[in-house]
Amino acid sequence: MLLVTSAEMQTLDELMIKKMGVPSAALMESIGLRVAQVIIDLLDGMGVHEQMGERSNATAVSSHVKRIAVVVGKGHNGADGLVAARYLHAFGYQVRVWLAAPEDELAPMTRLQFEAYLKLQGQLAAEQDDLADVDVIVDAILGNGSKLPLREPIKPLLRAIRKAERTVVAIDLPTGLDADTGQIDADCVQAAITVTCGFAKPGLYMDPGRNFVGRIVVASLALPREQAEAHGAHHYLITPDLAASRYRKRPTDSHKGTFGRVGILAGSKGMYGAARLAVEAAYRAGAGLVYYFAPTDLSAAWLTAFPVEAIIKRYPGRAGEWTKEAIDALVALFREVTTGVIGPGLGMNLRENVELLFTLANLPVTLVLDADFLSVLASLRDRGQSWFARRSFPTVITPHPKEFARLLDVSVEQVQANRLGYAKEFAVASNVVVVLKGAGTVIATPQPRIWINQTGNSGLATGGTGDVLAGMIAGLVASGYDVQDAAIVGVYVHGLAAQLACQKEQSEESLLASDLFRWLGTAFRQISRAMDISLDG
Ligand SMILES: NC(=O)C1=CN([C@@H]2O[C@H](COP(=O)(O)OP(=O)(O)OC[C@H]3O[C@@H](n4cnc5c(N)ncnc54)[C@H](O)[C@@H]3O)[C@@H](O)[C@H]2O)[C@@H](O)CC1
Numbered sequence: 001m002l003l004v005t006s007a008e009m010q011t012l013d014e015l016m017i018k019k020m021g022v023p024s025a026a027l028m029e030s031i032g033l034r035v036a037q038v039i040i041d042l043l044d045g046m047g048v049h050e051q052m053g054e055r056s057n058a059t060a061v062s063s064h065v066k067r068i069a070v071v072v073g074k075g076h077n078g079a080d081g082l083v084a085a086r087y088l089h090a091f092g093y094q095v096r097v098w099l100a101a102p103e104d105e106l107a108p109m110t111r112l113q114f115e116a117y118l119k120l121q122g123q124l125a126a127e128q129d130d131l132a133d134v135d136v137i138v139d140a141i142l143g144n145g146s147k148l149p150l151r152e153p154i155k156p157l158l159r160a161i162r163k164a165e166r167t168v169v170a171i172d173l174p175t176g177l178d179a180d181t182g183q184i185d186a187d188c189v190q191a192a193i194t195v196t197c198g199f200a201k202p203g204l205y206m207d208p209g210r211n212f213v214g215r216i217v218v219a220s221l222a223l224p225r226e227q228a229e230a231h232g233a234h235h236y237l238i239t240p241d242l243a244a245s246r247y248r249k250r251p252t253d254s255h256k257g258t259f260g261r262v263g264i265l266a267g268s269k270g271m272y273g274a275a276r277l278a279v280e281a282a283y284r285a286g287a288g289l290v291y292y293f294a295p296t297d298l299s300a301a302w303l304t305a306f307p308v309e310a311i312i313k314r315y316p317g318r319a320g321e322w323t324k325e326a327i328d329a330l331v332a333l334f335r336e337v338t339t340g341v342i343g344p345g346l347g348m349n350l351r352e353n354v355e356l357l358f359t360l361a362n363l364p365v366t367l368v369l370d371a372d373f374l375s376v377l378a379s380l381r382d383r384g385q386s387w388f389a390r391r392s393f394p395t396v397i398t399p400h401p402k403e404f405a406r407l408l409d410v411s412v413e414q415v416q417a418n419r420l421g422y423a424k425e426f427a428v429a430s431n432v433v434v435v436l437k438g439a440g441t442v443i444a445t446p447q448p449r450i451w452i453n454q455t456g457n458s459g460l461a462t463g464g465t466g467d468v469l470a471g472m473i474a475g476l477v478a479s480g481y482d483v484q485d486a487a488i489v490g491v492y493v494h495g496l497a498a499q500l501a502c503q504k505e506q507s508e509e510s511l512l513a514s515d516l517f518r519w520l521g522t523a524f525r526q527i528s529r530a531m532d533i534s535l536d537g
Pocket residue numbers: 013014024025027028031073074075076077078080107141142143144145146147148149150151152154171172173197
């Protein structure tokens with residue numbers, strides 16, 4: 001599903017009004033009517049009407065008519081609220097408008113809507129009215145034109161809304177939520193439903209904001225998605241349909257050569273579990289063959305922990321001691337595969353041999369870089385920029401926020417406050433696909449295009465799940481996906497497997513990374529079936 005940032009939505013509003021000739025007031029009318037309809041449905045669900053069939057008859061709303069408070073800001077979000085108030089009043093509901101700003105500060109369009117509402121005998125809240133006495137509060141205070149932090153005098157009003165503990169329907173976004181980042185003000189409105197205007201905004205799906213939006217209804221402005229994309233919109237939510245559309249059915253006339261070979265350089269003393277997880281994950285995501293590159297000193301006892309399907313290829317030397325001989329051997333081994341994973345549990349010693357480190361940049365295969373290897377690159381003077389500049393084959397990096405913060409030389413808090421922005425910036429500057437992990441994993445490509453994932457749960461916040469994800473993405477690439485789709489499908493299926501595991505046999509506390517393997521099959525079947533359905537339909 002297409003998501004549109006605050007600035008993009010402003011451009012699209014302008015496009016509709018100035019180029020397409022749809023009057024601004026007509027757009028507001030359609031949004032306000034949609035909000036009114038959503039509220040009527042909500043009240044139906046709350047048992048407000050005596051008989052369902054009476055809805056169309058304005059005078060037939062039940063005698064215990066419910067009360068609706070519409071809290072109106074001075075901008076166009078307030079204008080949408082006033083249109084909704086006008087319809088709800090006409091349909092016979094008891095509506096009271098609360099102005100969040102002095103009347104003489106209303107924007108011209110908002111003022112016109114305010115006057116129309118009053119001329120039709122719409123009522124304002126009286127001094128003694130209490131928001132706690134209504135059934136539904138409509139948050140039409142701030143929308144897409146707002147930027148955090150919130151200014152007075154809005155904050156006391158938001159606290160009054162919270163204290164009232166009523167059902168809130170927010171127009172466009174809950175006041176106090178940043179449309180682009182999902183960051184919130186401490187007094188952010190907690191909505192039960194958000195009716196968002198035109199297209200959904202990324203912040204509605206990102207932490208912590210996504211916990212404040214309730215159910216999302218997209219009120220269309222009749223602008224086709226392709227037009228929005230042609231005018232620069234490039235953010236997407238990975239919905240089940242989107243994931244299914246990227247799923248590739250495996251050809252029937254296939255053999256193990258069809259699905260490529262993954263080579264994995266991972267593990268060090270005490271950390272071979274990371275390598276083992278990546279190996280199995282690459283197989284479970286569909287790779288034809290998975291090679292594990294092991295130093296000669298790795299004991300045979302350890303290797304028995306690896307899946308029997310793993311092909312063990314030795315390189316000379318001891319774990320963590322990077323010699324020219326070891327790297328030369330690895331370069332030759334990587335020539336035998338189509339896709340590589342470098343990093344899980346690998347340790348940091350490579351940073352001491354920059355020349356050998358740069359040799360790996362020339363590997364003529366798609367690489368998935370994770371964990372320690374990213375920290376090694378971040379420790380370079382230019383934080384890996386010249387290493388990435390050397391790559392001539394596709395590269396995917398799968399950092400968690402701390403690893404990404406090191407690569408960017410910013411704080412983890414800065415990364416988390418602007419996940420989309422940093423992921424995009426790095427993907428473009430370094431020509432890599434960034435998979436920024438954490439709740440709501442973000443995928444950014446150099447084009448740039450950005451996706452937000454919704455699957456997964458807190459069970460994934462445990463050691464080893466990142467190694468599984470890196471292995472899966474490599475397995476998908478090896479079996480024929482391009483890096484972008486491998487990241488989308490890998491991230492989606494990985495999160496879905498965590499959800500399935502927690503529904504069926506584990507909990508978010510008890511989930512282990514290795515539990516995911518049992519559920520990858522079910523997760524893949526879900527998106528492959530969804531694809532069949534969408535093809536048939
Ligand atoms: N342009 C149009 O014709 C359309 C606008 N629409 C509605 O208009 C909204 C956007 O309208 P606006 O651009 O007027 O913006 P808003 O109504 O979101 O807010 C703008 C007002 O809020 C104030 N403000 C901004 N940040 C603040 C802060 N941190 N603290 C306190 N006050 C702050 C500004 O001074 C300004 O007066 C959308 O959210 C949507 O609801 C929709 O009806 C679609 C069509």
